[in-house]
Amino acid sequence: MTSYILLVLGAVLVNNFVLNRFLGICPFLGVSKKLETSLGMSGAVIFVMTCAAAVTWCVDHYLLKPYGLDYLQTIAFILVIAAFVQLVEMLLKRYVPPLYSALGIYLPLITTNCAVLGVAVMNVQNKSGFVESTVFACAAGCGFALALTIFTGLREKIERADPPRAFRGVAIALVTAGLLSLAFMGFNGLVK
Amino acid sequence: MKVSPAPFLFRGGIHPPDSKTATAALPLKDLPLPARLEVSTSQHLGAPAAPCVAVGDRVTAGQLIAKASGFISANVHAPAAGTIAAIREAPTPTGRTATAIIIETDADAPAGEPPYKPIPDWREQAPRSLLDRVAEAGIVGMGGAGFPTHVKLSPPGDKPIDTLILNGAECEPFLNSDNRLLIERAEQVWEGCQIIRRILGAGTIRVAIEDNKREAAKALAAAMESAPDDAHIHLLKTLYPQGSEKQQIYSVTGRTVPMGGLPMDVGCVVENVATAYAVWDAVVNGRPLTARAITVTGDAVNTPTNWFAPVGTSFADLVAASGGARDNLAKLIAGGPMMGFALPSLEVAMSKTSSGLLLFPRECVRPYRSMACINCGRCVEACPLGLMPNELSQAAEADDIDEAENRHVMDCFECGACAYVCPARRPLVQHMRRAKAVITQRRRAAAQQKKT
Amino acid sequence: MITSILVVSGIGLVCGVALALGARYLSVEENPLIGTVTELLLGANCGACGYAGCGGYAQAIVAGEAPPNRCPSCTPEALAQISAALGIAPIEAAAREVALVLCRGDDEQAQKRFVYDGITACAAAAAVGGGDKACRYGCLGYGTCLRACPAGAIEMVNGVARVHPELCISCRKCVAACPRGIIRMVPAASHTHIFCSSRDPGATVRKVCKVGCIGCRICTRLAEGAITMDGTLAVVDYKQPLDNEELPAKCPGKCILKV
Numbered sequence: 001m002t003s004y005i006l007l008v009l010g011a012v013l014v015n016n017f018v019l020n021r022f023l024g025i026c027p028f029l030g031v032s033k034k035l036e037t038s039l040g041m042s043g044a045v046i047f048v049m050t051c052a053a054a055v056t057w058c059v060d061h062y063l064l065k066p067y068g069l070d071y072l073q074t075i076a077f078i079l080v081i082a083a084f085v086q087l088v089e090m091l092l093k094r095y096v097p098p099l100y101s102a103l104g105i106y107l108p109l110i111t112t113n114c115a116v117l118g119v120a121v122m123n124v125q126n127k128s129g130f131v132e133s134t135v136f137a138c139a140a141g142c143g144f145a146l147a148l149t150i151f152t153g154l155r156e157k158i159e160r161a162d163p164p165r166a167f168r169g170v171a172i173a174l175v176t177a178g179l180l181s182l183a184f185m186g187f188n189g190l191v192k
Numbered sequence: 193m194k195v196s197p198a199p200f201l202f203r204g205g206i207h208p209p210d211s212k213t214a215t216a217a218l219p220l221k222d223l224p225l226p227a228r229l230e231v232s233t234s235q236h237l238g239a240p241a242a243p244c245v246a247v248g249d250r251v252t253a254g255q256l257i258a259k260a261s262g263f264i265s266a267n268v269h270a271p272a273a274g275t276i277a278a279i280r281e282a283p284t285p286t287g288r289t290a291t292a293i294i295i296e297t298d299a300d301a302p303a304g305e306p307p308y309k310p311i312p313d314w315r316e317q318a319p320r321s322l323l324d325r326v327a328e329a330g331i332v333g334m335g336g337a338g339f340p341t342h343v344k345l346s347p348p349g350d351k352p353i354d355t356l357i358l359n360g361a362e363c364e365p366f367l368n369s370d371n372r373l374l375i376e377r378a379e380q381v382w383e384g385c386q387i388i389r390r391i392l393g394a395g396t397i398r399v400a401i402e403d404n405k406r407e408a409a410k411a412l413a414a415a416m417e418s419a420p421d422d423a424h425i426h427l428l429k430t431l432y433p434q435g436s437e438k439q440q441i442y443s444v445t446g447r448t449v450p451m452g453g454l455p456m457d458v459g460c461v462v463e464n465v466a467t468a469y470a471v472w473d474a475v476v477n478g479r480p481l482t483a484r485a486i487t488v489t490g491d492a493v494n495t496p497t498n499w500f501a502p503v504g505t506s507f508a509d510l511v512a513a514s515g516g517a518r519d520n521l522a523k524l525i526a527g528g529p530m531m532g533f534a535l536p537s538l539e540v541a542m543s544k545t546s547s548g549l550l551l552f553p554r555e556c557v558r559p560y561r562s563m564a565c566i567n568c569g570r571c572v573e574a575c576p577l578g579l580m581p582n583e584l585s586q587a588a589e590a591d592d593i594d595e596a597e598n599r600h601v602m603d604c605f606e607c608g609a610c611a612y613v614c615p616a617r618r619p620l621v622q623h624m625r626r627a628k629a630v631i632t633q634r635r636r637a638a639a640q641q642k643k644t
Numbered sequence: 645m646i647t648s649i650l651v652v653s654g655i656g657l658v659c660g661v662a663l664a665l666g667a668r669y670l671s672v673e674e675n676p677l678i679g680t681v682t683e684l685l686l687g688a689n690c691g692a693c694g695y696a697g698c699g700g701y702a703q704a705i706v707a708g709e710a711p712p713n714r715c716p717s718c719t720p721e722a723l724a725q726i727s728a729a730l731g732i733a734p735i736e737a738a739a740r741e742v743a744l745v746l747c748r749g750d751d752e753q754a755q756k757r758f759v760y761d762g763i764t765a766c767a768a769a770a771a772v773g774g775g776d777k778a779c780r781y782g783c784l785g786y787g788t789c790l791r792a793c794p795a796g797a798i799e800m801v802n803g804v805a806r807v808h809p810e811l812c813i814s815c816r817k818c819v820a821a822c823p824r825g826i827i828r829m830v831p832a833a834s835h836t837h838i839f840c841s842s843r844d845p846g847a848t849v850r851k852v853c854k855v856g857c858i859g860c861r862i863c864t865r866l867a868e869g870a871i872t873m874d875g876t877l878a879v880v881d882y883k884q885p886l887d888n889e890e891l892p893a894k895c896p897g898k899c900i901l902k903v
Contacts, residue, residue, distance in 0.1 A: 059655070067647050076655055083659030090670040160590040162564050287773045289780075536757045536773035559761065589763070591791070619763050626768045 011139035024115030042145030044106035053137030056120035229504035230541035234290035238264030254307035267330035271482035271502035273301030285526035306478035329474035335464035361435035364528025369485035374408035378415035384472030571610035581610035585623035690815035716814030750802035778852035792821035
């Protein structure tokens with residue numbers, strides 16, 4: 001149990017995917033203008049990451065490992081994740097329209113996002129078991145959600161501020177992201 | 193009968209210099225009848241009254257000249273005998289325009305009978321008939337907002353009132369009209385207060401007076417000696433805005449009016465001392481509300497004076513009677529400096545809610561440049577409601593009115609404590625006022641849409 | 645070597661089949677016309693058509709609930725394309741209207757009553773004693789319309805708002821935003837306008853503004869029915885042709901201009 005708690009804490013705070021590993025920067029900057037959209041994105045990322053980790057673990061464990069094809073990891077994972085997300089999108093659209101309208105537009109955006117692929121690859125590197133992989137992926141997604149939500153709050157405030165001309169828009173957003181990343185360095189050493 | 197400090201104190205608040213000394217000791221003076229009175233039909237909150245006289249008509253003092261038109265509205269009476277010279281649009285002290293009835297007064301007209309039958313034996317009369325009298329006499333809350341008193345005094349049956357608070361705080365700097373009224377006419381105010389209690393059927397009376405007006409408290413205590421009662425005078429700590437309803441209820445009773453709620457939700461009704469005086473005058477003398485106490489002061493007027501002047505007197509006449517304005521006059525404010533309204537000129541007539549007229553010289557009106565919010569949090573500390581004026585104003589400035597609404601901008605009653613303490617000199621109240629106006633407009637539009 | 649090819653192909657095949665089956669059995673019907681029409685509309689989401697954004701309007705057009713010419717920003721070509729896509733007879737574009745600020749009382753021409761130093765929003769300024777402009781119908785010049793304009797077509801010239809007709813997309817946002825209610829939609833083809841909204845009597849207008857309508861009625865005679873009087877204010881009736889070249893020169897209030 002302790003190991004799982006540490007795993008979750010590590011993935012959410014210490015090795016935050018966005019602020020520490022710098023993965024998934026694209027949606028982090030792209031959809032952080034309004035809280036509503038960022039929450040939708042967060043939900044989609046958590047969902048996709050968890051599912052992708054589960055699927056890729058299976059692919060890795062039952063297909064690639066037995067045939068010694070570890071070097072095909074990246075291509076196989078991308079293929080599987082992309083197809084899987086597409087399928088999930090169709091399922092949602094058909095059977096859970098409210099959830100689709102909430103997450104729908106964000107799902108294709110993160111189909112082959114580096115954060116999603118990263119979590120799959122990391123699971124293989126760490127030689128994690130199935131449960132461990134999914135928990136880690138879910139926690140990583142939560143870490144992404146946390147970073148995105150905080151950043152969105154900051155950006156909403158920046159939107160109303162009056163920064164010097166040269167800093168307006170993305171420039172001040174990047175500076176803020178950097179500062180937020182520095183702040184998260186404070187969690188270093190929390191686990192282990 | 194006891195005088196004691198108030199048991200509670202609301203959060204926040206500020207200490208502006210009270211600047212009351214110039215007029216604190218000056219007795220109320222009756223203003224000589226001006227030649228022209230400009231009586232607005234919109235001296236209260238709610239629908240303007242509908243004029244019921246025509247140009248050229250002769251009116252007697254106290255005659256009804258405009259009828260209340262709607263549930264929240266109030267009658268308007270002629271303050272003096274004379275002839276209706278015109279009925280036209282005119283500016284009000286609150287910065288809007290409304291239909292005004294202009295009366296050329298007749299100084300030689302005999303005083304005549306009071307327009308309504310005096311009820312000296314009000315203790316034996318039914319509360320209902322007293323309430324009708326309050327409505328007939330066009331009495332409104334004279335503390336500033338001008339909410340029709342008869343509406344306030346008829347709370348719905350499911351909201352029992354157990355406490356009547358008589359508001360003599362007068363927390364606005366410079367003003368002394370309520371203070372002088374208490375000192376000089378304490379007995380009448382006290383009797384008016386008892387009439388209001390009879391109408392409400394409220395159990396206890398609590399009088400709230402700021403502790404820098406001990407003379408007023410003493411005068412009222414003396415008046416109350418003769419009428420033994422369980423009433424109580426609470427001396428409030430001098431702090432702005434003690435005079436605001438919700439803050440005063442908390443200071444006196446410890447009850448918190450819920451957000452978006454009214455004093456009656458916690459069993460309280462707050463009435464201003466000037467209103468109590470008007471109620472006394474209407475019930476005991478049968479005279480409608482046509483005159484009130486008003487403080488004319490500030491460094492740009494020659495002789496600051498506390499007047500008892502007829503409603504509709506032009507501010508220009510008031511200033512002329514107060515020895516005229518000095519050359520360095522730069523800013524005019526109707527009401528107190530915190531919540532009053534800046535006037536574009538003296539060609540505006542006083543209303544039932546005009547408690548003061550302030551004239552400030554150039555030296556007092558420092559031009560300033562407002563800057564970006566530095567999030568220092570002083571406004572949050574000062575806000576008596578616990579709102580966050582910094583966030584509200586920034587949201588309003590960025591036109592994010594929904595955000596301002598989510599953060600309860602509609603609860604703001606524009607006391608100005610936040611703007612007073614703001615080191616960046618941001619026009620916080622104005623931002624909030626704008627946000628509130630936009631929200632009100634939206635709600636009205638939405639309601640209209642629902643109807644159709 | 646062969647295993648790897650087989651494995652990757654296998655994964656690809658399984659995924660492909662799954663997706664194909666998904667597309668076959670899980671797809672949700674949606675009229676492709678809606679997408680086409682949405683793309684042909686300008687995409688400004690200005691709301692001038694009365695629907696929630698271009699998407700909503702496209703839906704209504706396809707459903708036959710609305711004619712396709714409600715969009716004021718739509719070019720004739722796009723309109724023709726929409727009609728073609730819908731398979732209906734080409735609909736003629738409604739005459740283009742542009743917003744016009746009916747006041748030219750700028751800082752030099754119009755008087756001010758006091759110095760206003762509050763926030764720069766017209767409604768806020770109007771709430772302070774009715775606004776600093778002496779004329780209570782005049783443009784306050786604090787740029788509320790300018791901020792409401794999604795097309796950047798409004799400019800402040802010397803304290804008075806001016807719409808650039810070539811940039812105006814006819815969305816009417818400024819009309820709704822102006823607390824004075826002095827912005828009016830006029831046909832883009834008309835060029836002679838009366839730039840005043842004051843309903844005050846002539847003497848009052850003269851006192852506060854050098855370019856205001858004084859209600860002299862000279863223009864009504866010259867315009868032969870294309871200008872009517874609304875109280876003391878002359879108003880152009882844009883349904884009538886107005887081609888008297890002399891009008892601007894003959895107006896004693898100097899508020900008729902050809903632009």
